[in-house]
Amino acid sequence: MEKVDIIIGIASYNNAKTIGHVVRAVDAGVAKYFPDKKAVVVNSDGGSTDGTPEVVRNTAFDHSAIFLSHPVYPAHRISIPYNGIPGKGSAFRAIFERAVEMGAEACCVVDADLRSITPEWMELLLSPVIKRGFDFVAPLYNRHKYDGTITNSIVYPMTRALYGHSIRQPIGGDFGFSGPMAEFYLKQDVWETHVARFGIDIWMTTEAIANNFKVCQTFLGAKIHDPKDPGADLADMLLQVIVSLFNLTEKHFEIWKNIRGLRDIPTFGFRYHVGLEPVRVNVERMLDIFRTGVKDLKPILIEILGPGDFGEIDALIGHPDKDFRFPIGLWVRVIYDYALTYHRKKMSSEHLLKSLVPLYLGKTASFIMEAADIDHDGAEAEIEKLCREFEERKDYLINNWI
Amino acid sequence: MEKFSEILFQPFRDFWQWFVKFAPNLMAMLIIIIAGLILAWLIRLVMLRILRVINFDTWSDKVGLTALIRKGDVWAKPSDFFGYAVYLLLAVVFVMIGLDALQIKVIDNLLSQFLLYLPRALSAILILIIGYIIAGFLSRGVLIAAVNSGYHHAKLIAEAVRLLFIILVLAMALVELTIARGIVIAAFSILFGGVVLALAIAFGVGGIDAAKRIIEKAREEKKEEKGRDIEHI
Numbered sequence: 001m002e003k004v005d006i007i008i009g010i011a012s013y014n015n016a017k018t019i020g021h022v023v024r025a026v027d028a029g030v031a032k033y034f035p036d037k038k039a040v041v042v043n044s045d046g047g048s049t050d051g052t053p054e055v056v057r058n059t060a061f062d063h064s065a066i067f068l069s070h071p072v073y074p075a076h077r078i079s080i081p082y083n084g085i086p087g088k089g090s091a092f093r094a095i096f097e098r099a100v101e102m103g104a105e106a107c108c109v110v111d112a113d114l115r116s117i118t119p120e121w122m123e124l125l126l127s128p129v130i131k132r133g134f135d136f137v138a139p140l141y142n143r144h145k146y147d148g149t150i151t152n153s154i155v156y157p158m159t160r161a162l163y164g165h166s167i168r169q170p171i172g173g174d175f176g177f178s179g180p181m182a183e184f185y186l187k188q189d190v191w192e193t194h195v196a197r198f199g200i201d202i203w204m205t206t207e208a209i210a211n212n213f214k215v216c217q218t219f220l221g222a223k224i225h226d227p228k229d230p231g232a233d234l235a236d237m238l239l240q241v242i243v244s245l246f247n248l249t250e251k252h253f254e255i256w257k258n259i260r261g262l263r264d265i266p267t268f269g270f271r272y273h274v275g276l277e278p279v280r281v282n283v284e285r286m287l288d289i290f291r292t293g294v295k296d297l298k299p300i301l302i303e304i305l306g307p308g309d310f311g312e313i314d315a316l317i318g319h320p321d322k323d324f325r326f327p328i329g330l331w332v333r334v335i336y337d338y339a340l341t342y343h344r345k346k347m348s349s350e351h352l353l354k355s356l357v358p359l360y361l362g363k364t365a366s367f368i369m370e371a372a373d374i375d376h377d378g379a380e381a382e383i384e385k386l387c388r389e390f391e392e393r394k395d396y397l398i399n400n401w402i
Numbered sequence: 403m404e405k406f407s408e409i410l411f412q413p414f415r416d417f418w419q420w421f422v423k424f425a426p427n428l429m430a431m432l433i434i435i436i437a438g439l440i441l442a443w444l445i446r447l448v449m450l451r452i453l454r455v456i457n458f459d460t461w462s463d464k465v466g467l468t469a470l471i472r473k474g475d476v477w478a479k480p481s482d483f484f485g486y487a488v489y490l491l492l493a494v495v496f497v498m499i500g501l502d503a504l505q506i507k508v509i510d511n512l513l514s515q516f517l518l519y520l521p522r523a524l525s526a527i528l529i530l531i532i533g534y535i536i537a538g539f540l541s542r543g544v545l546i547a548a549v550n551s552g553y554h555h556a557k558l559i560a561e562a563v564r565l566l567f568i569i570l571v572l573a574m575a576l577v578e579l580t581i582a583r584g585i586v587i588a589a590f591s592i593l594f595g596g597v598v599l600a601l602a603i604a605f606g607v608g609g610i611d612a613a614k615r616i617i618e619k620a621r622e623e624k625k626e627e628k629g630r631d632i633e634h635i
Contacts, residue, residue, distance in 0.1 A: 147633040235550045293549045296556045357550045
C-alpha cells in the first residue's frame, strides 16, 4: 500500500447532512497547514443509508477561494465500511488499520456531525504530533456549562485523580495521535468490548496516559454538532463509557495506586470565549427519576453503597426541588463504591451501571441548579472542587480495592 | 414320626438353602451400598473443592441462587448445600443399585421405574433453578430500565415480569415431570394468555389518558423551551 504522511479519520453513520462541511474543513486545513505532506481522508462508515460515503467522495472544494497565493491539491479520500460491533470504536479501529498499513506519521479523528470544525483544527490536532513529537493530542473545547455532564461529574475527575493528568476532555472525541500510537491501539485486544462503541474515547486517552506516551491537549474553540440521535439512550451511553473507565481502572491498578498529585500537561491553541447555543434542561424530570430510582432500587443500591451512604441518599429525596443539592463528598463515595462493586464482580455490569442513572441524574440536576447563576468560569471552579474531592478520597478506593 | 420331623424341618432346610443361595446377593448389596456411600462422599469432597476454586459461592450471591436457597430456610453455603445434595442423590442411586443386586422382581421393577424417572426429575429441578435465576435477572433488568425511563410503577412492572416468567418455568417443570401434561398446558395457556391480555387492556385502556397527558406535556415543553437538549458526553 502507498505510504502517506497524514491520515484524517472521520467515523460516520448517516451524517450526509454534515459530513460535507467536515470534509471541506479537513481538506482546507491539510492544504493550508501541511501542503508538503501527503494526506488521506479515511471515512470509516457504519453502513449509512443516506448516502454519507457518496457525499464524502463528491464533496467539491474550491481551493482558489481561500488560497490565493499558491496552488494546492486536495487530499485523497477513501470511504471504507468497517467490520465488527457497530459503533464508533469499530470505526476507529478501521482507521488505525489504514494508518498502520499506510505508515502514517500523524493521524487525527474528527466527528462527522461537527458544525463548528474549521481548517485550523487540522493544525491544532496534527502539529503537536508532527512538529513537537507528541503521541496523543486531546481536545479542549468551549462547551455550555451544562454540557458534558458524564465528563464533568465522573470521567474527568476520576481520570485526573487516578492518573494525575489534567486532561479536561478525556472523552472529547476529536483526537490527534502519532503512527506508533495508532499501532499500539491496534494491537490491543479490546474490539469485542464496549471500547468498540462509546467506550473508545476514554480508552484512547487512558491508554495513552497509562503507557507513558507523550500527551498534550489543544484548544479547538466551540464544539457544536448536530443533535445526537434521540435513540442514543443515556443509560447505554453511561454504561459503555463507565464500563470502559472501570475496566481501565481494573487493568492499571498497579500504575494508578502509586500516583499522587497532579501533573500539568502542555496545552496548545489560543483560548477564547464564544457564544454558545442555549441548552434545554428539565430538572424536575431528572429529580423525579432520581427519587423514583432511590425508592425502587433500594435493595440494589444498599448492596452497592452500603446502608450508611444509601441512608444519606435516601434523606435527599425529601428535599424540595429548589433546595436539592447532592453533596460532592457523597457523590465521590458513590462513584468509588460503584468502581469497587464492579471490581468485585458482585452483580451484572449492565445492571450495576444502569442503576447509576438515577443517581447521576440527581447529581446532574444538583449541578445545574448550583451553576444556574454562575458563569462558565464559576462552573469550572465547581468542577475543580469535585476533582479535588476525588483526589482526596483516592485512598478509599485503594484501601478497599482487594 | 420320621415324616413329622421331615415336615417340621423341611421349611428350615428350604430357608437355609434359599439363604445360602441368597447370601451372595445380600453381600453384594451391602458392598455396593457401603462402597457407593464412600464414593458419593469422596465425590462430594472433590465437588466442594472445585466449587470453592471456581468461587461458586460468590457467583451464587451474584445471580441470586443464595437468596433462593435461603428462601427454603437453608443457611449453609451454596457450595456446601449443592455438595450435600449431590451426595444424597448419589447415595439414593447407589442404594437403588445395591437393592438391584438382591434380584427381587418387585424391587427390580421399582428400580427401573426410578431410573427412568430420574433424568426427568433432575431436568425439572434444573429448569426450576435456572428459571428462578433468569426470572430474577429479567425482573431486575426491567426494574432498572423502567426506573430510568421515569415510570412510577416500575416495581409493579418488574414483579409482573417475574410472575409471568415463574408461571412459565413452573409449567415447563410440570410438563417435564409428565404430571397431568394436558391440564398443565391448558392451564398455562389460559393463565399466561389471561395475564398478558389483562395487562394489555390495563395498560392500553387504562393508560390512554395518561399517555395523552404525557404526549401533550412533552409537546408543550418542546414549544415553550428554546435550544437543544443537554449533552451528557
